[in-house]
Amino acid sequence: MLTTREISKSNLIIIFQLILLILTSILWAVNGSGTTEEFFIKDLKVILKPNTSNEIISAQLYWRGGALNLTKTNQGIEQFIFSSATLKNRKYADKSWDKILQGTGSRLGSAAEKNFTVISLQCTRQYFDQMWEVFSDYVMNSGFYDERTEIARERTLTRIRRQKDTPDVYVRKLAEEQFYRDHPYELEPLGVQESISKINMKQMESYLKKNLKKSKLLLVVVGNVDKEKLKKKVAKTFGKISKGKYKPVFPAVVVHKSPSLKIVERDLPTNYILGLFSAPSPENPDYYPMTIAIDFLKWRLFEEIRTKRSLSYAPDAFLATNFANYGGVYATSVEPDTTIKIMLEELKKLRREPVIEKDLRDRISMNLTRYYLSNESNSAQGQFLARFELSGLGWQQGEKMVENLRSVTAADVQRVANQYFKNIQFIILGNPKLIDENLITLL
Amino acid sequence: MLKKFLITFSAVLFCSRLISASDQTEKIHQTTLKNGLNVIVIENATVPLVTIEIDVRSGAFTEPPEYDGLSHFFEHMFFKANASIPNQERFLERTRELGLTFTATTSEERVNYSFTVLKDSLKPGLEFMKAAITTPLFLQEELERERLVVIDEYDRNESNPLFHLNREVNKRLWYKYYSRKNTIGNREIILTVDQDKMRTIQQKYYIPNNSVLLVAGDVKSEDIFELAKEYFENWEEGPDPFEDDPIPFHPQLEKNETIIVEQDVNAVTVMLRWQGPSVSINTKSTYVADVLTVILNQNSKFPRILVGSGLFTSVRFSYQTLDQKGPITIVATTNIKKFRQARKALFEEIKYLLDRDYFTDEQIEYAKTNLEVREKYSWERPSSYIQSVGYWWSISGDLDYYLNYTDNIRKVTRDDISEFVKKYIQNGSYIMGILVSPEDREHLQLN
Numbered sequence: 001m002l003t004t005r006e007i008s009k010s011n012l013i014i015i016f017q018l019i020l021l022i023l024t025s026i027l028w029a030v031n032g033s034g035t036t037e038e039f040f041i042k043d044l045k046v047i048l049k050p051n052t053s054n055e056i057i058s059a060q061l062y063w064r065g066g067a068l069n070l071t072k073t074n075q076g077i078e079q080f081i082f083s084s085a086t087l088k089n090r091k092y093a094d095k096s097w098d099k100i101l102q103g104t105g106s107r108l109g110s111a112a113e114k115n116f117t118v119i120s121l122q123c124t125r126q127y128f129d130q131m132w133e134v135f136s137d138y139v140m141n142s143g144f145y146d147e148r149t150e151i152a153r154e155r156t157l158t159r160i161r162r163q164k165d166t167p168d169v170y171v172r173k174l175a176e177e178q179f180y181r182d183h184p185y186e187l188e189p190l191g192v193q194e195s196i197s198k199i200n201m202k203q204m205e206s207y208l209k210k211n212l213k214k215s216k217l218l219l220v221v222v223g224n225v226d227k228e229k230l231k232k233k234v235a236k237t238f239g240k241i242s243k244g245k246y247k248p249v250f251p252a253v254v255v256h257k258s259p260s261l262k263i264v265e266r267d268l269p270t271n272y273i274l275g276l277f278s279a280p281s282p283e284n285p286d287y288y289p290m291t292i293a294i295d296f297l298k299w300r301l302f303e304e305i306r307t308k309r310s311l312s313y314a315p316d317a318f319l320a321t322n323f324a325n326y327g328g329v330y331a332t333s334v335e336p337d338t339t340i341k342i343m344l345e346e347l348k349k350l351r352r353e354p355v356i357e358k359d360l361r362d363r364i365s366m367n368l369t370r371y372y373l374s375n376e377s378n379s380a381q382g383q384f385l386a387r388f389e390l391s392g393l394g395w396q397q398g399e400k401m402v403e404n405l406r407s408v409t410a411a412d413v414q415r416v417a418n419q420y421f422k423n424i425q426f427i428i429l430g431n432p433k434l435i436d437e438n439l440i441t442l443l
Numbered sequence: 444m445l446k447k448f449l450i451t452f453s454a455v456l457f458c459s460r461l462i463s464a465s466d467q468t469e470k471i472h473q474t475t476l477k478n479g480l481n482v483i484v485i486e487n488a489t490v491p492l493v494t495i496e497i498d499v500r501s502g503a504f505t506e507p508p509e510y511d512g513l514s515h516f517f518e519h520m521f522f523k524a525n526a527s528i529p530n531q532e533r534f535l536e537r538t539r540e541l542g543l544t545f546t547a548t549t550s551e552e553r554v555n556y557s558f559t560v561l562k563d564s565l566k567p568g569l570e571f572m573k574a575a576i577t578t579p580l581f582l583q584e585e586l587e588r589e590r591l592v593v594i595d596e597y598d599r600n601e602s603n604p605l606f607h608l609n610r611e612v613n614k615r616l617w618y619k620y621y622s623r624k625n626t627i628g629n630r631e632i633i634l635t636v637d638q639d640k641m642r643t644i645q646q647k648y649y650i651p652n653n654s655v656l657l658v659a660g661d662v663k664s665e666d667i668f669e670l671a672k673e674y675f676e677n678w679e680e681g682p683d684p685f686e687d688d689p690i691p692f693h694p695q696l697e698k699n700e701t702i703i704v705e706q707d708v709n710a711v712t713v714m715l716r717w718q719g720p721s722v723s724i725n726t727k728s729t730y731v732a733d734v735l736t737v738i739l740n741q742n743s744k745f746p747r748i749l750v751g752s753g754l755f756t757s758v759r760f761s762y763q764t765l766d767q768k769g770p771i772t773i774v775a776t777t778n779i780k781k782f783r784q785a786r787k788a789l790f791e792e793i794k795y796l797l798d799r800d801y802f803t804d805e806q807i808e809y810a811k812t813n814l815e816v817r818e819k820y821s822w823e824r825p826s827s828y829i830q831s832v833g834y835w836w837s838i839s840g841d842l843d844y845y846l847n848y849t850d851n852i853r854k855v856t857r858d859d860i861s862e863f864v865k866k867y868i869q870n871g872s873y874i875m876g877i878l879v880s881p882e883d884r885e886h887l888q889l890n
Contacts, residue, residue, distance in 0.1 A: 053489050056823055098742040102809040105816025124819055151753050158756040158776065161709035167602045266707075270598035299535065307531045310591035313599060332599050365542030369561055372490040373544065377823040 057223030076191015084152030213244025271430025479652025512628010
């Protein structure tokens with residue numbers, strides 16, 4: 001047991017911060033109003049997080065599977081369905097549907113990701129009843145018409161073609177292609193030229209019929225919503241969808257046995273560097289120490305590459321949230337070779353040396369700020385809960401984020417660095433002449 | 444003295460409880476310190492965080508050619524040595540100790556610095572902000588190092604094809620005082636930055652009577668006002684920077700001009716830009732512009748005919764609210780097959796904007812509701828909402844423009860919209876930029 005005299009200044013700071021963290025999480029539970037709960041309505045799982053602190057309601061319907069639902073020939077079909085669909089229901093057909101969105105300031109959208117497709121509604125409380133009908137109709141009674149489908153097709157094809165126009169978008173695309181080669185996630189949720197050019201309305205209709213099953217869906221609602229009323233709404237609408245027999249399937253972890261370096265030549269004022277490596281996904285206990293390890297890496301890259309050497313404006317390290325996950329290092333630089341060498345050195349340093357306890361507490365505190373920042377809005381809170389639920393771990397784990405981050409130790413950080421910071425798949429978009437051929441031997 | 448602002452609305456749409464921003468504005472409080480520093484507090488306890496922000500009326504609009512881009516450079520120097528912090532390494536270390544996330548932006552008429560901390564770190568956060576904003580040292584070694592960082596940021600901008608389109612259009616639209624619209628600046632000027640220029644910017648613009656302190660989050664206004672006094676009342680005020688050195692007014696554009704910008708792109712992008720209204724001179728027009736923006740981007744004839752017909756894959760109309768002639772812009776994307784027909788149709792639609800039946804009364808009302816609800820959505824995120832409020836303060840000089848925003852949006856009439864279209868779009872001259880690849884340009888024989 002420590003006596004007062006034995007407690008150093010830094011230990012005091014750590015203890016003080018720990019107390020603050022505990023207090024903060026307790027206080028937030030009070031501010032965040034209601035308690036999150038889950039229930040089934042006619043076999044559809046619903047997560048409800050009440051929030052009376054604002055008038056916004058967020059409803060998100062997740063369609064499980066993502067890239068795992070796709071084949072080479074139908075890549076992008078889920079995104080295409082919701083960008084070309086209109087409503088068959090006469091009440092909301094086409095123009096009047098858009099009118100309701102405009103008249104209420106509501107937002108209805110869809111996004112297809114590697115992990116899932118989500119259809120989301122954001123509206124104010126006073127329009128929730130009205131918007132619920134539109135939202136459920138959009139999902140359940142989508143119809144396809146030549147004219148609208150062709151416009152959506154052209155728009156999607158343009159979007160695919162334009163991915164090459166912006167270096168940041170293109171380098172991410174190239175890096176993901178390299179990282180997920182020969183893996184189910186190599187299929188593109190947005191689609192590719194070949195698939196989007198050929199998908200027809202009949203295919204979309206039969207895909208919806210075959211795949212839109214309650215066992216594949218998850219509904220997450222955050223906001224000032226009456227639980228009993230919501231239950232009735234869900235039963236009356238999504239409750240009618242057939243159950244199906246879907247059992248969640250997760251993609252295999254990506255394993256690269258060796259590093260790689262691919263240079264894509266492009267005449268640019270600077271060079272874009274992106275390196276991806278396998279990383280734990282949210283359902284893996286390593287996800288929390290990895291979050292902290294990445295944070296250490298991020299700031300060390302910032303200090304070494306930007307602050308001390310002025311090599312780059314935007315060095316970064318990040319952790320994605322895919323179920324077959326990756327972490328990454330990124331920078332733009334006119335000296336890509338030197339920049340990559342520093343990246344590698346910092347990765348090695350985290351493997352080699354344990355982090356200092358005070359630094360660890362600072363990083364955890366910083367992550368806590370970021371955690372709250374990313375949970376400011378109802379829709380962000382919904383996304384957060386859904387990611388944990390869909391990962392198979394359960395949304396409750398999301399609510400333990402603070403606790404899990406706080407329990408990370410210096411040994412954990414070093415262990416995950418050793419386990420994951422290796423076999424990096426680098427992509428460089430820029431000038432090949434600036435890269436030393438021997439660089440590959442250092443990876 | 445603490446002032447409370449409350450806005451009430453009369454219900455117009457759906458005859459139901461129309462959403463008003465009154466609940467929000469009730470939670471916005473402001474005061475002014477003896478040295479002229481405005482203090483704005485936004486009480487929003489959604490999460491246990493506090494965002495501390497300082498906005499300064501600085502940015503591109505203050506820059507003659509020899510200072511082109513230096514407001515942005517100054518913003519970078521904020522995160523370095525000051526009277527309390529010996530260097531950038533220590534600055535970053537302190538952010539970690541405080542669990543502080545930070546962001547800063549430079550735009551045409553505002554530079555802002557924003558810190559977010561757990562609410563228990565409010566006081567050290569304020570202290571940290573005070574040191575950085577009032578006592579930057581501009582160490583020569585740090586200046587030298589930062590030059591290269593800013594140049595890489597410049598290079599990143601130049602790697603984006605749209606940046607070139609935007610720059611070429613702006614050079615012609617703001618032909619006389621282009622540096623005062625060019626936030627990223629001029630490469631050569633960035634390379635010559637020195638301590639004297641940084642000091643000049645600091646002494647002239649970084650004074651309390653040209654700045655606002657905003658605090659948003661899990662706080663009480665009376666506590667913040669006390670703390671603001673404690674930390675910022677000694678910040679020395681200075682002469683009004685715009686009295687001694689008024690911002691020159693951009694002259695009217697006399698004729699339309701079309702330019703071709705070649706880049707390695709996979710679509711054809713058309714950008715049309717006009718000089719728009721100024722907040723202090725044409726206040727009403729700035730509200731009208733926002734209503735028109737929503738009408739033209741939603742389900743009116745404009746997108747239905749241009750996008751719904753398949754001529755363009757996207758068309759966006761926008762107005763950037765500024766005090767020095769905010770630009771009105773249309774950006775539209777198409778492909779080489781449809782380019783000529785699409786461009787012709789775009790100009791046809793602009794011609795029809797004045798037709799009585801071009802948009803309905805219902806669409807005008809919907810647009811107003813949309814703008815109101817958008818305010819609700821932005822309130823959800825105190826850390827970004829504070830930046831919006833700071834922006835409105837900076838471009839208008841006080842908070843009234845924002846606090847009366849929804850009321851003024853509600854007052855916009857069909858005739859106001861027609862007048863706006865006539866004055867700024869149909870009778871105004873434009874610059875049209877066409878972003879195209881060299882191959883497509885050749886194919887289209889564009890000159």
